[in-house]
Amino acid sequence: MDYNLIALLMFSTMLLMMLTGQRVFGAIGFVAVVAAMALWGPGGTDMGFSAVMKLMKWTPLLTLPMFVYMGYVMSESRLAEDLYRMFHVWFGPMPGGLAIGTILLMVMISVMNGLSVAGMAIGATIALPELLRRNYDKLMISGVIQAGSSLGILIPPSVVLVLFSLIARQPVSELWLAGAVPGLLMAVLFIAYITIRCRLNPALAPAMSAAERAQITWPEKLRLLRAGLLPIFIFAAMMVPFLNGWASLTEASVIGALSAVLAAVVKRRFTWAVFETATRNTLAITVMFMLIITAALSFGAVFDGLGAGRAIENFFLKDLGLGPWQILILMQLSFLVMGMFLDDTAMLVIVAPVYVSLARALGFDMIWYGVLYTITCQIAYLTPPFGYNLFLMKAMAPPEFTLPVIYRSVFPFVLVMVLTLILVMVFPQLALWLPQTVLGR
Template sequence: MLTVEHMPPLMFGGIVVFLLIGFPVAFSLAAVGLFFGFLSVHLGFFPEVYLGNLPLRVFGILSNDLLLAIPFFTLMGAILERSGLAEDLLEGTGQLFGGVPGGLAYAVVIVGAILGAITGTVAASVIAMGMISLPIMIRYGYDMRIATGVIAASGTITQIIPPSLVLIILADQLGRSVGDMYAGAIGPAILQVLLFLAFVTVVALIAPHRVPPLPKEARKQRGWPLIRRVLWGMVPSIILIFIVVGTIFMGLATPTEAGAMGAVGAAILAALNRRLTFALINQALQNTMRITSMVIFILIGCTVFSLVFQGVDGSRWIEHLLSHVPGGQTGFLIFVNVFVFFLAFFLDFFEIAFIIVPLLAPVADKLGIDLIWFGVLLCVNMQTSFMHPPFGFALFYLRGIAPKEVLTRDIYLGAVPWVGLQLVLVAIVIVWPGSVTYWLDKRANVDPSTIRIELPKTDSGENDAPALSFK
């Protein structure tokens, strides 16, 4: 005989079965939620009226202003990615660093970080860098595994570097401000870039033949003309990034407002480069519509699933399961990171953020773990979902645009050291919480005299509750 205690593990097992079969995640979540919801009503685990909350929750998703930041940032990235910015950045930076061993790899890591902050999507970064830099690396004798690995890994920096879409979604799921999530992610993003550059340096010192410098005849421009070209491709984009992220960081704009400003700024940059066309705008809008629709459908499916899961005391089941892990906070963090790492073999970051994070957050909060730090830690861990052989999407993107002479085996084996570097960053964030909290503390140091909150008056002339509240 089924009892309410049996429902949470059965629901969890049901969604795993659907995902392994290969059904779309959004519809799998909704189907499992509705099936167990009707079954729970039939068995009397909760009343029929409980499912009446579902339309209200769906409407709450569709009317959430924070989620408007997703299409705006996606549109900004799509316009800049299609405006030829990646080509200018990679070619100029490659020429600038090409004279030293590993120069092209350095250029890919640096441009990957910049593109990550601009495009917001791993696919755009990996495809752009792969199409431009991989043929050049092959032509001038780069080791195939180093070349494919650095391109795929640099594309995943998009996940952690603001204004990342993942950080917006995690902020929404954790109930924290996007500005705090962005501030917390700055340190790990810088560390990620430094780790990648350090790895290229070690390879260049130990085995320079695997990352040879460009020959003199391949370096067309030198001196000030080359530096000016690199700056012209890099500075306007960096200014736009700082304007967009900085306004959120300083509390001058909401993520939605900053995203809208970024989309307009991207169109202006494309126009300045004489590349703003109707076809470009049309392609950018189509890409934005596709990504936004996917996110909203997954979120609606998760809402159906989580409503029923909460109704059968699923959160209590998860809390009981995880709060008894040996080692307290440390044991919980080790378990969660190992769990998310292996889960990333099968799910992408959107699915993990929508399905798993809402289940883990209450337990982390109860154990006294700062949720901003916890969210950034999970974001760093979820980077690996794009690099896991054999299901990593960054590897699939690279395979799709790589020349035929590049073996799939080299792409997969080339990804392994970079996954190790991403796990090193996970360990650094756990051991050194200051890598996240330093920038949070900087953001918190605001002069209280500059903040003014107006309190509405009651009929008696006394102040009532604040008209506005801020995180």
Template sequence: MTIRKELWFGFSLMALIVAGALYMLVSVETIERGHIGLLMLALVVVAIMLGFPTAFTLMGMGMIFTWLAYDRDWHKTLDLMVQAAYKVMGNDVLISIPLFVFMGYLVERANLIEKLFRSIHLALARVPGALAVATLVTCAVFATATGIVGAVVTLMGLLALPAMLRAGYNTQLSAGAITAGGCLGILIPPSVLLIVYGATAGVSVVQLYAGAFFPGLMLAGLYIAYVIILAKLKPSVAPPLSPQDRYVPLPPLLERLAPSHAKNVVPVLLGALKGSRNRDVPTGYILRQLVVVFMPLMLFVLLALWTYRSVTTPEVVETVAMERLGGGAAVSTSSGGLAEPPASGGLAEPPAASGGLAEPPADNSALKEPPAEASALKEPPADAAAAASSTAAAAPPAAGVQEPPGATPPAANASGPAGAATAQERLPVPRGWWITMGVLATMLAAFYALLSFTRLEVFKMLLTSFFPLMVLILSVLGSIVLGLATPSEAAAVGALGGFILAIAYRQLTFGVVKESVFLTAKTSAMVCWLFVGSAIFSAAFALLGGQELVERWVLSMNLTKTQFLVLSQVIIFVLGWPLEWTEIIVIFMPIFIPLLDNFGVDPLFFGLLVALNLQTAFLSPPVAMAAFYLKGVSPPHVTLNQIFLGMLPFMGIQVIAIVMLYIFPEIGLWLPQVLYR
């Protein structure tokens, strides 16, 4: 009966689309070529909803209507198809897609997610709704490493759903947490959606990754806050874990040292190292445990020393400029010439135009200049820096010589030009550094105060499951965001990291590599054919005047920027019901992107809104691919309607996240502006 309802819904929606297209053709006084383009758009949507392959539907419809637009000229039509395919093959951005997908499949098959989920849910055992919160955190971390929605939802459905149902969790909450968490890979980098949007809209993928970082964390935080509040208000839907579920067995050697699992581990291990209580435990084993225990402290010390040197090291650029200009550069430092381009800065001016620095005064005309200029002219250009360093400590500046603002005091340059940079005093430590280090030190002290033997085992589990993934994620995303590598280069490093993880966890076999390569080729071919079909469809739509008609219609409504953004996001939200995100990006983004300039909308900001919005394509019925992924691995008593109902609150949270991003655009734009503008 459920299938019949879905079929009726789909057919009713298709009938509305066809009826709207026919009404448009009948109601207009004169049918333009643009109306035929809109009819093509409606037919494409209906064909995709009927189940036809998206890429080949776009290609077929595009070629037919291109043939009509070219007055039935097959030569021009085929030429357009060849040019569109060649344009896609020459797009360097798309190289990163197969590499990121391959990395995701390797990490998925390294069997990390089971260890990751267990370690996180034990670490969060006392948090309300611990299993659901651990599910969301695991999905967020794993989605960052893979970006494959179907894989994350399927694996978490096999691991987390039975555990939550056994613990007495509500079925709808369990299903909603898994599907919503699994869809975070659409937004959180390395997201394939952002690569496809960047290639379609002509926006830098690097800036999109930097911009999507904080919105992704915000959305995951909203999900977690909702689960915690719901579990606190209604403990029946997410009961706390029993002591048996929170129990962590200790290794045999550590069991001999532990008087109690809740005992603080630091004094016990230090006391055992002295020899009073380690008769049956080797000293080397105790030392290895202490290395694990004090690893956070060592990392904190290294971080503090490195950041201290970074924030207190003085700038060396000004000293180099002083040496090159022979003592007169102290004046140029105050003029900001070092920050200007060479064509406009004082460094690029010829000597004749630099105020007489290269020529000795031929007469007494230089005496007519102000005292500051005169003193600069009287200094010999040959060894000015050495002369200044020899006299700076012995005599104060002359009465008529003014020290330029921002120039280095004489005492700072007392060691001569060769040692000017080393003799400078260190900069004062910023207050923010002290605050940050104080917060981290407080957290570290709390960590050691609460570190029991049980928590030590949980920490070891995190070291073997969570931290390897975080190192891989930070190395890939950090190199992209910091500009150390292009997305394609970072994706290649990520694929290598996936290989290393699979080898480290003894999961790399010929079958794993073969299946990963096959799935990668399948996904990459789908994306590339989608781009080819989208290029042909967009060209046909433009040739028929559909884009011009849509632009004319939107501008005739005299919308403000806010109204345009609301209208576009509502349209994308509704399109997310029958269509997937790939279809929305390749079909409708070429229609929206040209309109952004008319309303002064940044394509980067628009892309972040779209990425947040397009998660509804996986969470909204009747398509809701995440629901079907979960239904395929869930127990028989979990119905599709229960999964759909569990998705609805998380869809509402997505709407709240979109509103927050619009009200506070700095959430998405702050990091790209700091790093790249």
């Protein structure tokens, strides 16, 4: 059988297994092991062991449990409640103010966590009940929480960018800095959409009543501003030593986790229950990531051994005869389609290695391309039918948030994300300016 047909059979089998409800790591690993043994005999199983050893030697992966733990400490110790109260008081008097405050809360959570799952948990437990109590439209509530939580994928310290650095062999510090401006730009565009929409239709997001505003004094407003210093403290404690070369990436992640614990201790909220829940959840997510990455690295080794990566490069570069930008657009469109069925980790370790080499062959900047990829992952998190955040929202929200409501709610925010993707593609300096300025790249 032709090697290209074998590669196509592997990929289609893996997708079919995922669509039937198999676990991601199980589907990927099963196809990799069966294909390796069928092609190269018993010796093919060495590919899996080589993938595990490759993963174990990559020390930046130690940052994953640190960032996840940081987010869960923030969530379980209710430190995020103080932030939400601050945004509620300052932005509540304007139409859509609490929705804007939710987006800003998610930005704050993003700089203390590298995943969207912590933002979803905080949004569903803290923001959602308050927004419902104030008669916000269900579509607005669902869209704001899902879109806001996805910012953790792009804003540093993003775990997705850490994983991309493994695939593309690029410095994590540059990728983090490159993701900061596009992430903040996307948050600003979310806020602009909410503001315009609520100005046109205030009933979607009623403002705080005059009686309630009168009860909030200026001393209380100023006191609540101190809650906003907490994420700045944690982010600075983590990033300043790292960017100045005083600490490695792994050491900086430990500093960040310890800073979150210290903040919880100072607030007298770091109980045994908080410690146990944060540790258990961190272990579960870390093991899940490790299993997926190990299985996908094995799959990638077999895929690359067949020469499938080179075949795809030749197909785009020679057979189709397309220009670099046309190929880049096709790559991004294919990521968007795959994101409807795969999660970001599966896409990263299965397809990204091929596309990274293709983007490098086309002469594109790999730091810039990493940001494009990560924004595409964000969009994939919100696109039906299998967007990750869609199902998290369904699991965490009250019964009245049905799947049709959840699906419809994300549509305008997905359009905003696509606009951000286009802006970063057209203006690469949005991603490259900060690394050039800070690190002299």
